[in-house]
Structure formats: structure tokens, C-alpha cells
Amino acid sequence: MTASANALATAEPQAETAAKLRDTRPLRLITCGSVDDGKSTLIGRLLWDTKAVKEDQAATLKRDSGKQNDLGLPDFALLLDGLQAEREQGITIDVAYRYFATDKRSFIVADTPGHEQYTRNMATGASTADLAVLLVDARAGILEQTRRHATIASLMGIKQFVLAVNKIDLTEYDRAGFEAISSEFREIALTLGVRQVTAIPMSALKGENVVYSGKAVMPWYEGPTLVETLELAPVRGAQSTGFRLPVQRVSRPGESFRGYQGTVAGGAVKPGDSVAILPSGAIANVKQIVTFDLVRNAAVAGDAITLVLDRQVDVSRGDMIVSLEAQPLTGLAFDAQLVALQPGGILPNKRYWLKSGSRRQRVQVTPVSQLELKSGKWQPAESLAMNAIGKVHLSFDEKAIFDPYELNRTTGAFILIDPDTNNTVAGGMITAKRSDLGGLHSQEGRVLLSLPADLADQIMATEAMASRRDEVEMRRVTAAKARDVLDGIDG
Known part of the structure; x- marks a missing residue:
């Protein structure tokens, strides 16, 4: 056998193995933490070292970087900071999403802002993530914004954290400092209900322990690199609710057809299944599942479908079609946790618009307590200032429909809109249904x-x-x- 044939015979099984190892669903992750901890630089280094930067992008990056740093490298943060204001100020303002891949897996990463005034953008990035990479400057340690981002990520249901102790090279690779920061954060994580934490000392600028090992300068660290950790991280499992279809539109192309359109928010459905229409409680059977080009035998979470029922029922935009056996919570009062996102915060007993999926309702919000970030304790509160994380009671004029957020991220989440300004003033998660008689x-x-x-x-x-x-x-x-x-x- 020739050398080229040998090489081909070896390459084919390697390619087949790599294809099998590659996860079919990308891992979604966010980078978060306080300002200037190096989030954009870290992702830029990930993209650079995994060869996700094309030749024309690399040329543009080198041109836009101006004078290169002492290592002869471009400014990796420019791969993420695309807005002119971001480049002028050297900060991240908006959420930037990037795709990269290794031989074993593909990833979608969101670079989120560290500045307190852009906390709402960080919450947006966390809402769809499977894992959070929380950056900490090895010199500064854990700051209030670090705690805020960790808390918001945990409220959004993220239970996997990578604690990236960055700029370790600026502390002369101090092992004791790294271990102190790791220990402090693990205690914080336990109070948030997070038990899966991987702490990694790294230098995003130099690339140590990002994609390539930093053992040459940190022989005391025996753990994985960031990429090795990400390659092994599980995606968020399926949430344990029945079928959910928030109705976005009623389709009537002709008198002989009536369908209910939306994106499946949980569970699965097939023709013949019995469903309930909420809030009315009417019951029907699924006759047909239609998409833009075919008739389906089944639909699962994430599918955009038109559902045809076997009988005439009153269904409107904002209603929810659900499995008969596993229905969501309905009622006039719910407990929730939320993050205040605008100056002025959340005022006691003020009436807001609450939007969840395609449903919009009037709601009265009563703040109960606020998380004190330094101590990690909940303190009584009558109002919630901007960026505050609080517990509230929600009181509705008409029946509301929710799942607890831990069971379904789509049907358990909501935003609050100020009716006077139309600004989104808070994002929240349903924790439970309230009852006047307790439990x-x-x-x-x-x-x-x-x-x-x-x-x-x-x-x-x-x-x-x-x-x-x-x-x-x-x-x-x-x-x-x-x-x-x-x-x-x-x-």
C-alpha cells in the first residue's frame, strides 16, 4: 500500500470518529462578570485558537487593532465589539453571538456586557444559555457585579458554571490567590443552588488554559482547559412539562380550514391527542399538524406549527393549547422573582402590562423582598431599584397561565412593560401559584x-x-x- 493510501485509510476512520463525537446540538454559553474582566478578549481568543476566524476577518482585525500588543497579537476584543461606541470606549454594550467548533463539538457563545447599566442585556444572553463562563480578574477578585451576574444566571436556570480566573499572568500565576477566589465563589454558588462549578486559572490574552494548556507556567494546575470543559458539558435537558402551544395567530385561509399557529413551547403532540384550551378549559382532539410545506405526524418543542382541531372551539391569540393530562398552573395570583431593568425600578402596587409569549395582561406588582448581593440574604423591600433582584407577588384581573420557570423556561418567563412609557422595566420568572389559604x-x-x-x-x-x-x-x-x-x- 502506498503512503498516500495509508494516509487515506487512517484519515477516514478518524473523520468518522470525529463526526460521531460532535454533538448534534450546539452548546449555548455566555460569558459574564464585571467590567474589564476580559470577556470579549476571552471569546476572541477562543475564536482565534479554534481557527473560527477567516482570513479576511483576521486581516481586518489586524488593521483595526492599530498598534499590536507586546505579544505581537491583535486586539481580540474587536472580534466581538462591533458597535462604534463599544470600540471607542473599550466596553461591551450589546450582546454579541458567535459560533465556533472543535473536532468534538460546536458552540454558540454570547458575549454579554459587564457594566451595571447594561444588566438587562446580560439577562437576555442568559435566558437561552446552557452554561455560564463567569470571569473574575485575578487581581480584583469577586465584585458586586460578579455576584449580580452569577445570581441572574442561576435565576435563569443555569446550573453549570465555569469560573474563569482571568489575567492570572498579572499576579505572577499566584496559586494561593486563585484558590482563595475559587473557594469564595463556591460558597456563593451553594447559596444559589449551583453545585457544578469548574474553576480555571487562565490568561485570555496569552491563551493559557483557554484552548491550549498552561502547564508550562502553571504546573500546579492539573485541571482541564476551558475548551476541554466545554466539550464535556451537557446541554440543558428536556423540561418536564406536557405539550404547550401559545397561540400566536388564528389561520383562516378559507371557510373550510381553521388552524392555530405558534411555536411549541414544551412537550410533544400528535394527531389524536386530547388537548385543553386555556383559559376557557374547552377540550378537543388534534386532527392535523401542518407546517408550511407538509402535514406532520408529530411536533416537539421548538417546532413552528399550525394545529387543526376536530371541533369548533373558541381559541384566540394569547390562549394556550396544552396536553389534557399535564396542564400548567392557572389563577389570579402568582409568586415570582424578577430583575428590575430600568431607572425608576419597580414601584409598589403599580399596575403594569405583563407579557408572556403572545399573552398580555394587566398585573399589579407587590415587591416583597430584595437580594442583598454582598451578604446573599433576602431583605424586606417595598420597591425595587434598577438592577435589583427581587421577589414579588403578581395579582391579575383575569386568569393567568404559567408553568414554574424551573419546569419550562418559555411558559414560566415574562416581562413587565410600563403602560406610561412602553418601556420594558423588568424580566421575571414564575416560582409558584399563590393561594389565599397558604399551601x-x-x-x-x-x-x-x-x-x-x-x-x-x-x-x-x-x-x-x-x-x-x-x-x-x-x-x-x-x-x-x-x-x-x-x-x-x-x-
Whole structure:
């Protein structure tokens, strides 16, 4: 066999193996942290070292960089900072999305702003991410904005963090400093419910521990590089709700056809499935699933479809078509957490427009508490200033439809709009449905009991519940609230 044939025989199985290793769905990640911690430079280095920068881009980058740095390298941040104001000020203002790939996986990365005034843009980037790369300047350590971004990312459901201790070269590769920062952040992460943290010392400018190993200058670090960590990170798993279709449009091209259009926000559906239309509660069966070019046998989350039902029912834009067996929460009052995004913040008992999917409703917002970033504790609050993270009560004039955010990011999220200015003043996540009677309340002739599984047997064993055992539906809340319910029954 010739040398060229040998090379071909070797290359074919290697290419086949690489194709199998490459994840079919890109990992979505964000870079976040305080200003000047090197987020744009880090992503620029990732793009440069993974050969994602084309020749014409590289030439433009070298031209726009002007005088190169001491390493003879261009300004990598310019690969991300495309706005003129960003380049003039040397900061990131808007969210920049970039694609890159290795032999094992593809990635979509969002570079988010570090400045406090652009926190709303950081929240936008976090809303679709599977993983957060949180940058910390090795010299400055963890700052208030670092804590704010970590908290927002965790509220958005991100449970995987890479703590990138950047600019480690400027501390002479100080191991003790790195370990102190890592230890401090792990404690913060635990308070946020985040247990998956990978801490990496790195220099984004020099490329150490980004794509290539930095063992030559940091022999004490035995962990993975950033790219190795990203290649092994799992994407966010499917969320555990039934079928959800927020109706965006009713299609009537002719008298013989009526379809309900939208993007599937959870679960799956197929012809023959029974569905409920909320908030009316009407029930029908799926007759047909149509897309722009064919009739489908099924549809799953993310599919844009037109749903045809087997009977005439009253369905309007803003309604939600859901699986009959696994329905979302409906009611007039909900608990939520939100981030205030505009000057003026959130005022007590002011009425706002709440928009979730295609549904818009009037809501009264009552702030309850605010997260004190330095201590990590919730403090009582009557209003929420700009960039504050708070817990609120939502009170609606008409029935609202939500899933808890941890179960469905689409049907559990919302924005608040100021009716006087039309500005988006907050982004929020539903945590639970509220009840005037605490965790125990009646709905449609049934008793609904919300509690953790480990307390179910205790409550069901009480005399007060014995005669109504068959009427009880179990739902999960915090252990503290369930114990309050138990104490009330025992009393």
C-alpha cells in the first residue's frame, strides 16, 4: 500500500470518529462578570485558537487593532465589539453571538456586557444559555457585579458554571490567590443552588488554559482547559412539562380550514391527542399538524406549527393549547422573582402590562423582598431599584397561565412593560401559584395540597386529612411552607 493510501485509510476512520463525537446540538454559553474582566478578549481568543476566524476577518482585525500588543497579537476584543461606541470606549454594550467548533463539538457563545447599566442585556444572553463562563480578574477578585451576574444566571436556570480566573499572568500565576477566589465563589454558588462549578486559572490574552494548556507556567494546575470543559458539558435537558402551544395567530385561509399557529413551547403532540384550551378549559382532539410545506405526524418543542382541531372551539391569540393530562398552573395570583431593568425600578402596587409569549395582561406588582448581593440574604423591600433582584407577588384581573420557570423556561418567563412609557422595566420568572389559604386550598371542588414528598405521609396521616384522602392532589413547594401547613393542621 502506498503512503498516500495509508494516509487515506487512517484519515477516514478518524473523520468518522470525529463526526460521531460532535454533538448534534450546539452548546449555548455566555460569558459574564464585571467590567474589564476580559470577556470579549476571552471569546476572541477562543475564536482565534479554534481557527473560527477567516482570513479576511483576521486581516481586518489586524488593521483595526492599530498598534499590536507586546505579544505581537491583535486586539481580540474587536472580534466581538462591533458597535462604534463599544470600540471607542473599550466596553461591551450589546450582546454579541458567535459560533465556533472543535473536532468534538460546536458552540454558540454570547458575549454579554459587564457594566451595571447594561444588566438587562446580560439577562437576555442568559435566558437561552446552557452554561455560564463567569470571569473574575485575578487581581480584583469577586465584585458586586460578579455576584449580580452569577445570581441572574442561576435565576435563569443555569446550573453549570465555569469560573474563569482571568489575567492570572498579572499576579505572577499566584496559586494561593486563585484558590482563595475559587473557594469564595463556591460558597456563593451553594447559596444559589449551583453545585457544578469548574474553576480555571487562565490568561485570555496569552491563551493559557483557554484552548491550549498552561502547564508550562502553571504546573500546579492539573485541571482541564476551558475548551476541554466545554466539550464535556451537557446541554440543558428536556423540561418536564406536557405539550404547550401559545397561540400566536388564528389561520383562516378559507371557510373550510381553521388552524392555530405558534411555536411549541414544551412537550410533544400528535394527531389524536386530547388537548385543553386555556383559559376557557374547552377540550378537543388534534386532527392535523401542518407546517408550511407538509402535514406532520408529530411536533416537539421548538417546532413552528399550525394545529387543526376536530371541533369548533373558541381559541384566540394569547390562549394556550396544552396536553389534557399535564396542564400548567392557572389563577389570579402568582409568586415570582424578577430583575428590575430600568431607572425608576419597580414601584409598589403599580399596575403594569405583563407579557408572556403572545399573552398580555394587566398585573399589579407587590415587591416583597430584595437580594442583598454582598451578604446573599433576602431583605424586606417595598420597591425595587434598577438592577435589583427581587421577589414579588403578581395579582391579575383575569386568569393567568404559567408553568414554574424551573419546569419550562418559555411558559414560566415574562416581562413587565410600563403602560406610561412602553418601556420594558423588568424580566421575571414564575416560582409558584399563590393561594389565599397558604399551601392548602380548594379548586374546582378538590383539595390541592402543595408539599415536598418527604412530608406527604405526615400530613396525610393527620385526622383532618383522613376523610378527604381521595380528594387530594399533591404538588411541590418548599419544605418551610409545607411545615407551615402541617403546623396549621395540627393546631
